[in-house]
Amino acid sequence: MEILVPKSKLEEMMSMVSCGTISERNQIRGTVFFQKQEYALTGSCSSGKEGIISVDGYKVTLLSQYRGSLKPLLYSEHGQEIQEGKRDRSYHALLTRDGDRWLVLEGPSITFKPLPSTDEQLTLF
Numbered sequence: 001m002e003i004l005v006p007k008s009k010l011e012e013m014m015s016m017v018s019c020g021t022i023s024e025r026n027q028i029r030g031t032v033f034f035q036k037q038e039y040a041l042t043g044s045c046s047s048g049k050e051g052i053i054s055v056d057g058y059k060v061t062l063l064s065q066y067r068g069s070l071k072p073l074l075y076s077e078h079g080q081e082i083q084e085g086k087r088d089r090s091y092h093a094l095l096t097r098d099g100d101r102w103l104v105l106e107g108p109s110i111t112f113k114p115l116p117s118t119d120e121q122l123t124l125f
Helices: 007-014 019-025 075-083 118-123
Strands: 002-005 032-034 037-047 051-062 094-098 101-114
Touching: 002 007, 007 032, 007 037, 007 051, 007 101, 019 037, 019 094, 037 101, 075 094
Parallel strands: 002 101
Antiparallel strands: 032 037, 037 051, 051 101, 094 101
């Protein structure tokens, strides 16, 4: 799924990408809200020419409210099950921390992209 957001929101999101802290400390750098939904951000794509191209993330659910079919697992156990073919390669059902809160990432992943600039919008018509 793809969601278009203002460039300023995408820049805020870039600072919250947590792929390194998830793997190193089972922790995220915080969450962001967009249209009343909370997300953990897990990756990004950018270039020197275009700047931020996209930010990827997953919806989050408090562990106490998680009702998914997969057991939430910490990063190392989650990765092991992926290697063994027991779950798909993604962050879905990954258990992680945000401060004192235990959260479960729920997929599929979401890709956030910038809204077209005014110049780009004019070339579309």
